[in-house]
Every structure is written in structure tokens, then in C-alpha cells.
Amino acid sequence: MSSKVGDIGPKRKSKVLLAEFQKHRAAANRGFHITFINTEFNHRRFLKSQGPNSLDGLPDFRFETIPDGLPDSDEGATQDVTLLAEAIVQDVFLAPFRNLLIKLKDAETSNNNPPVTCIVSDGFMSPFAIKAAEEFGLPIALFFTIAACSFMGFKQFRALVEKGLAPLKDESCLTNGFLDEVIDWIPGMEGIRLRNLPSFFRTTNPDDVFLNFSMVATDEVHKAAALVLLTFDTLEKEVLSALSSMPNIPPVYTIGPIELLLNQIPKDPLKNSVGYSLWKEETxxxxxxxxxxxxxxxxxxxxxxxxxxxxxxxxxxxxxxxxxxxxxxxxxxxxxxxxxxxxxxxxxxxxxxxxxxxxxxxxxxxxxxxxxxxxxxxxxxxxxxxxxxxxxxxxxxxxxxxxxxxxxxxxxxxxxxxxxxxxxxxxxxxxxxxAEEATGPHGSSSTGFDNLVNQVLLRKS
The missing domain is CATH 3.40.50.2000 (Glycogen Phosphorylase B;)
Structure with a gap:
């Protein structure tokens, strides 16, 4: 059976590219045909660092790009992440991503390409990825390449605002012990301090781009068919249990560490065939x-x-x-x-x-x-x-x-x-x-990946 698994990620950090590509590479081993979607800017950076022919000879992979709508910038440096966050919140990516899905679906008949049957999106791209999935009637899995406690922290930002803990009243909150306050109302993370939460809430501006981006990116995860996290069960047992019991969270699948999971695939023909860094590597x-x-x-x-x-x-x-x-x-x-x-x-x-x-x-x-x-x-x-x-x-x-x-x-x-x-x-x-036990043949991450494939990615839409 063939399927389409798409990553939508304009803010490509090298480690995110690694996790996304390795997950898709593992999926390709299960018989999937994968379209890997990146922004034009990052795709050019990728080819510049890996070589113009680095993506040749990958029969189960197709690489497509969408524009990010941002001003031209130096391809030897990272883009302005503030502008990228604003573009995601403002749905700049929705129209080009929708147009690409139309193009892929048109190719199903004209070129006899495999059908588009599912989407796997970087979790922080959810504001537009979920909308597109709903329009095309496709199941979508949101892959947050972070730990479960990090995701839970981001998910609580709305509550921080409602409780008056964010944004900060003034800059003194950064040094007067305010961040050492223990918060006991986050499920599965009892006893954690404010300073241990993702730091995007540490702003005095209620219109701060990253504070609002973090909330928007996690507001509608319940509409997804799956929440995929880069962790394993024994590492974050309490918070994973809490996430799984929350009514506004879809089924949770843990598949980390993905590098070890990939090592379980025998005779992977794609292994080591392509790099994943946006920077030219020196040895x-x-x-x-x-x-x-x-x-x-x-x-x-x-x-x-x-x-x-x-x-x-x-x-x-x-x-x-x-x-x-x-x-x-x-x-x-x-x-x-x-x-x-x-x-x-x-x-x-x-x-x-x-x-x-x-x-x-x-x-x-x-x-x-x-x-x-x-x-x-x-x-x-x-x-x-x-x-x-x-x-x-x-x-x-x-x-x-x-x-x-x-x-x-x-x-x-x-x-x-x-x-x-x-x-x-x-x-x-x-x-x-x-971690090695979790990614072993019968470990929780191996089982989680199997369930993600069978229960979500192969599910009839």
C-alpha cells in the first residue's frame, strides 16, 4: 500500500530535519511513498550543504517545496524566526500548501502516482496543516519533535494567561524569584517551577509573537488523528499518562529516540544515503x-x-x-x-x-x-x-x-x-x-510506531 506522508516545516532546524526524515525513512520501509515538503528557502540550503544531486536515487521519496512569503535572506544563515512564526499564525502557508496538495492529487490520475492518503506535519505547523487536512478529508498526525513535558508546558500557556502568570507584569519577575514559584496544577508535572516551562511566556508584551504562536500551535491539536512525541514511555510515564487522559488531546504515540528506532530496520536501502543538515559539514x-x-x-x-x-x-x-x-x-x-x-x-x-x-x-x-x-x-x-x-x-x-x-x-x-x-x-x-529497551523489537517506541502506521497512517479517511 502506498501513502503520502508530508512534513510541513519552514523553521527547519537540523535536528528537526533529522527526526522528520528518519521517521519518514522508517515509514518508507513499511511500503509508504513519501512526499517530503519543505520551504523553498530551506530546500535550497539543504541542496547547497549536501550537494545538488543528494536527493537523487530515492524511489520511495519525492521532494516538494512551498514558498514562505518572506523577504529574501542570506542562505548561509538561519531565517528570522520571528517572521516565520508570524507567517504561520497568519496562515501565509495555507494557500501554497493547499495548492501543492491539489497538484499531488491531480498527479494521481495524470501520472499514475500513488494517492495522497495522510499527512504527517511538524506539530508547530498545525495552524495551517490541520485546516488543509480538514479541507481534503485526510487524517493528520502532528509530530512534535520535543519531549512530552515540553509539549505539556506549551499546552498550558493559555492557562498561564488566564491565571495572570503570563505575560509577566514587569521585567523584575525575571530576577525576583517569581520564576521559582512551584505550580501544582499541571497534570503529570506536579512540583515543577515556572522557570522549568518553555520560556516563550517570559515576556511583558501580551502581543508577543512567540507567546501567541505557542498557544495557536497547540490550540487545535485535538482535531488531529494523532499526537506523536519524540520520547519514550519510561522516561515520561507520568506526563504521558496525563496527556492520554486529557479530553482535548488525540491519541498519543511515542516513537523516540528515533535514531535507535531506525537502527531496528534490517537492510535499510536508504540508510546513510542522504544527509539532513542545512549547514555544510566539515570532517x-x-x-x-x-x-x-x-x-x-x-x-x-x-x-x-x-x-x-x-x-x-x-x-x-x-x-x-x-x-x-x-x-x-x-x-x-x-x-x-x-x-x-x-x-x-x-x-x-x-x-x-x-x-x-x-x-x-x-x-x-x-x-x-x-x-x-x-x-x-x-x-x-x-x-x-x-x-x-x-x-x-x-x-x-x-x-x-x-x-x-x-x-x-x-x-x-x-x-x-x-x-x-x-x-x-x-x-x-x-x-x-x-531508551534501547524502548526501541527494541517489543519496546514501547517500536509498538508506538507500529500503532501509528496501522491505526492512523493506513486508516481509511
């Missing part, structure tokens, strides 16, 4: 990394869209250098806003291969048994990493937004050599073992 660093003892190198990576000030970069740099520990720091060309930071030449590195990407404290971290230090960026690009710092995982430390080199040095030393760091490493290895 010169591998020789140096391979010369170091296992678990001895501090790996520093701020992801694909986070930006920082020159002062933050300098403080991080000297904190790392003063620790006297070997470290490898990935600095993107667009990492620093404003004036360039002045750092010694040895601080600068090309973008590294994705296999060295530090996985934060999500199920990706559990995949390789990696604890981590996280930093809450103060820019408009704020993520959901904080939500992953829930106490029961005990595999991470935090660095405050007001970065000081002494604090960075202290945390790095404790992380790599201290007693607390050793305990976190041991705990991370426990989670790694559980």
Missing part, C-alpha cells in the same frame, strides 16, 4: 576528537537558530578555557548578533557533523547516555530545553542567562570531574539502557 574535527579518550571532551553547541551577544560568547569562551579541560566548540557564522566577539583563533571551528551534535536533555540525550549543561538564552529565540530539566531525570545543570566565566568554569569542572557530574553520568547511562 576535519573527527581526527582530533578520535584522538581523545571517551567522554573526556566538553562539546559546546548552541544549535541551529540560537543567537547570543558578543559578551556572552566571550564569557563562555573564557569559562571553557579556564577549566583547562579539552573542549570542542561549534560556532556558526550567524551565532553572534551585533559586533563580532574577539576570541583566540583556536576557538573557531567549522560546523561539525551531526553525529557529534550534543543532544541536550531530551530523549536524544538518553540515546547516547549524555548528561548536559543547558543555557537559557535571553534572545527572542527561546527553546523548550528548560522543560527538560525536571528533577526526576537528574542528568543536567543550568547556566543562567547572565553568563559569567567563573560560573561556566565551575559548572564545567563539576560536570566533568565532580561528584555531581559522576552521578549525572550514571543516571544518563540508566536512561540510555531504557
Amino acid at each position: 576535519e574535527c573527527l581526527e582530533w576528537l578520535n584522538s581523545k579518550a571517551p567522554n573526556s571532551v566538553v562539546y559546546v553547541n548552541f544549535g541551529s537558530i540560537t543567537v547570543m551577544t558578543p559578551n556572552q560568547l566571550v564569557e563562555f569562551g573564557w569559562g571553557l578555557a579556564n577549566s583547562k579541560l579539552p573542549f570542542f566548540w561549534v560556532i556558526r557564522p550567524d551565532l553572534v548578533v551585533g559586533e563580532s566577539a574577539i576570541l583566540p583563533p583556536e576557538f573557531v571551528s567549522p560546523f561539525s557533523p551531526a553525529r557529534w551534535v550534543s543532544p541536550y536533555m531530551t530523549p536524544r540525550g538518553c540515546r547516547c547516555g549524555s548528561p548536559c549543561v543547558t543555557h537559557k538564552m535571553g534572545s527572542h529565540v527561546r527553546g523548550s530545553v528548560e522543560t527538560n530539566c525536571v528533577p526526576h531525570r537528574r542528568i543536567g545543570m543550568e547556566i543562567d542567562n547572565d553568563v559569567k566565566r567563573d560560573e561556566v568554569e565551575k559548572l564545567i569542572k563539576e560536570f566533568m570531574e565532580g561528584e555531581k557530574g559522576k552521578k549525572m553520568k550514571n543516571k544518563a547511562m540508566e536512561w540510555k539502557k531504557l
Whole structure:
């Protein structure tokens, strides 16, 4: 049986491309014909980084693009995520996505292509993806490439507004202990602090783009046929149970860590046949990394869209250098806003291969048994990493937004050599073992993926 599984994602971070493509690659192994949809901008970036012929020779994959309606920007840097969020909320993507679905359906008869039978969308694209699915009578699965606790945090933003906790009354709430307030009304996350929720609510502006984007993106998930999360059952048992019992949440499917799940597929003809990074990858660093003892190198990576000030970069740099520990720091060309930071030449590195990407404290971290230090960026690009710092995982430390080199040095030393760091490493290895069990032949994630395919993607519309 053939089917169409489409990803609709203009804000392509490399890790999201990885998760989406690997999930679709696993689906292709089940007999699906997949149309992978990206924006024209990111598709060009992808071909630029991977090569103009990188998508050739994939018989079960078709790659299509839609415009994002944004002004032209440098293809060597990430797009303005504020403009992207506004475009999603304003349904800029709905018309081009609808037109593409019409084109695909027309091709069913004219070119004898497989029929369009379902949609798999990046969860944060739900404002327009759900509307399109309803118009065409297609089941839709929303794939949020985040942990369950992160999704639950985003889902509670409406409640934060109703309870007067968001937006913040003034900037003093960031430093006066307000964020340390314990909230006990979020199902499955009792005892969590405000500061552990996704930080998009930390604004004093009721019209803040990301606050409203977060609410709009999760408001109508109940209309989907499935909610797919990048986690596994034993990692987030309580919050997954809470989500499954909520009336405004569709059936929940956990399929993480997806890299381990993909390893269960025998003789995958597509494996390693195509990359997934929007940045050109350099391999010169591998020789140096391979010369170091296992678990001895501090790996520093701020992801694909986070930006920082020159002062933050300098403080991080000297904190790392003063620790006297070997470290490898990935600095993107667009990492620093404003004036360039002045750092010694040895601080600068090309973008590294994705296999060295530090996985934060999500199920990706559990995949390789990696604890981590996280930093809450103060820019408009704020993520959901904080939500992953829930106490029961005990595999991470935090660095405050007001970065000081002494604090960075202290945390790095404790992380790599201290007693607390050793305990976190041991705990991370426990989670790694559980992640491997979840993605084993009879594990919860393997079962979750099977159920997603059989109960949703193959379902008659």
C-alpha cells in the first residue's frame, strides 16, 4: 500500500530535519511513498550543504517545496524566526500548501502516482496543516519533535494567561524569584517551577509573537488523528499518562529516540544515503576528537537558530578555557548578533557533523547516555530545553542567562570531574539502557510506531 506522508516545516532546524526524515525513512520501509515538503528557502540550503544531486536515487521519496512569503535572506544563515512564526499564525502557508496538495492529487490520475492518503506535519505547523487536512478529508498526525513535558508546558500557556502568570507584569519577575514559584496544577508535572516551562511566556508584551504562536500551535491539536512525541514511555510515564487522559488531546504515540528506532530496520536501502543538515559539514574535527579518550571532551553547541551577544560568547569562551579541560566548540557564522566577539583563533571551528551534535536533555540525550549543561538564552529565540530539566531525570545543570566565566568554569569542572557530574553520568547511562529497551523489537517506541502506521497512517479517511 502506498501513502503520502508530508512534513510541513519552514523553521527547519537540523535536528528537526533529522527526526522528520528518519521517521519518514522508517515509514518508507513499511511500503509508504513519501512526499517530503519543505520551504523553498530551506530546500535550497539543504541542496547547497549536501550537494545538488543528494536527493537523487530515492524511489520511495519525492521532494516538494512551498514558498514562505518572506523577504529574501542570506542562505548561509538561519531565517528570522520571528517572521516565520508570524507567517504561520497568519496562515501565509495555507494557500501554497493547499495548492501543492491539489497538484499531488491531480498527479494521481495524470501520472499514475500513488494517492495522497495522510499527512504527517511538524506539530508547530498545525495552524495551517490541520485546516488543509480538514479541507481534503485526510487524517493528520502532528509530530512534535520535543519531549512530552515540553509539549505539556506549551499546552498550558493559555492557562498561564488566564491565571495572570503570563505575560509577566514587569521585567523584575525575571530576577525576583517569581520564576521559582512551584505550580501544582499541571497534570503529570506536579512540583515543577515556572522557570522549568518553555520560556516563550517570559515576556511583558501580551502581543508577543512567540507567546501567541505557542498557544495557536497547540490550540487545535485535538482535531488531529494523532499526537506523536519524540520520547519514550519510561522516561515520561507520568506526563504521558496525563496527556492520554486529557479530553482535548488525540491519541498519543511515542516513537523516540528515533535514531535507535531506525537502527531496528534490517537492510535499510536508504540508510546513510542522504544527509539532513542545512549547514555544510566539515570532517576535519573527527581526527582530533578520535584522538581523545571517551567522554573526556566538553562539546559546546548552541544549535541551529540560537543567537547570543558578543559578551556572552566571550564569557563562555573564557569559562571553557579556564577549566583547562579539552573542549570542542561549534560556532556558526550567524551565532553572534551585533559586533563580532574577539576570541583566540583556536576557538573557531567549522560546523561539525551531526553525529557529534550534543543532544541536550531530551530523549536524544538518553540515546547516547549524555548528561548536559543547558543555557537559557535571553534572545527572542527561546527553546523548550528548560522543560527538560525536571528533577526526576537528574542528568543536567543550568547556566543562567547572565553568563559569567567563573560560573561556566565551575559548572564545567563539576560536570566533568565532580561528584555531581559522576552521578549525572550514571543516571544518563540508566536512561540510555531504557531508551534501547524502548526501541527494541517489543519496546514501547517500536509498538508506538507500529500503532501509528496501522491505526492512523493506513486508516481509511
